[in-house]
Amino acid sequence: MNIFNKYRITYPILFYTVAVSLFFVLVGGILNAFKSPDAPIAAAPPQETPGYLLPDPATQPPQVARVKLFNDPDGLRRKLSTIGVGALSPWHYSEEQYASLSEELNIGSPMPNSGLYTNIFCYVTGEQSEYADQVDIQLDIFNETNRGYALAAYKKVVSKAFTQMGIPKPKLLVGSIGKKNFEYETADYTIQLTKQPVNIESYKLRITPNTRNK
Numbered sequence: 285m286n287i288f289n290k291y292r293i294t295y296p297i298l299f300y301t302v303a304v305s306l307f308f309v310l311v312g313g314i315l316n317a318f319k320s321p322d323a324p325i326a327a328a329p330p331q332e333t334p335g336y337l338l339p340d341p342a343t344q345p346p347q348v349a350r351v352k353l354f355n356d357p358d359g360l361r362r363k364l365s366t367i368g369v370g371a372l373s374p375w376h377y378s379e380e381q382y383a384s385l386s387e388e389l390n391i392g393s394p395m396p397n398s399g400l401y402t403n404i405f406c407y408v409t410g411e412q413s414e415y416a417d418q419v420d421i422q423l424d425i426f427n428e429t430n431r432g433y434a435l436a437a438y439k440k441v442v443s444k445a446f447t448q449m450g451i452p453k454p455k456l457l458v459g460s461i462g463k464k465n466f467e468y469e470t471a472d473y474t475i476q477l478t479k480q481p482v483n484i485e486s487y488k489l490r491i492t493p494n495t496r497n498k
Contacts, residue, residue: 349493392430
């Protein structure tokens with residue numbers, strides 16, 4: 285048997301296979317030539333985190349404040365009602381948070397035009413009913429003629445607040461009032477004294493307890 289007879293069936297199949305492949309290559313090239321260069325490329329669908337990998341809020345341990353008194357908001361506001369700014373209101377839900385606000389301690393004479401007094405006030409806030417997130421004590425000096433007396437009164441109120449909360453008062457805190465910002469941090473709480481960015485002289489002392497698992 286000669287070679288041609290042996291492969292006379294194979295040659296047509298090979299020829300057909302090559303022809304079909306060239307046809308698809310040619311058609312693909314034509315389609316790519318007419319494709320707009322600005323055509324958007326389809327983005328891959330976002331990958332969603334499987335539900336079994338997401339944390340279950342029900343399994344998260346409850347939190348408590350590291351400063352014991354902050355875990356009793358009503359007891360905290362009663363203690364702060366004795367620091368000289370008047371009684372703080374009951375712990376209640378207001379404007380998407382829990383809060384307790386004191387009266388205002390008015391100092392000296394009011395501003396001649398506005399009638400506003402230099403004042404000191406205190407408020408407690410928190411996102412949960414079970415514990416308070418922070419205590420703020422603020423001084424607003426509307427009448428500059430009362431500045432010296434107001435700063436002295438603010439220092440006295442701040443010192444009483446630390447005594448009532450059972451938190452040691454940082455040594456340099458009182459000396460910083462009226463002069464510069466101050467920050468002090470421990471494992472249990474953070475203390476910040478800041479001059480407020482408003483058009484009057486104003487200072488805010490903030491005590492924020494850290495939290496731990498219950």
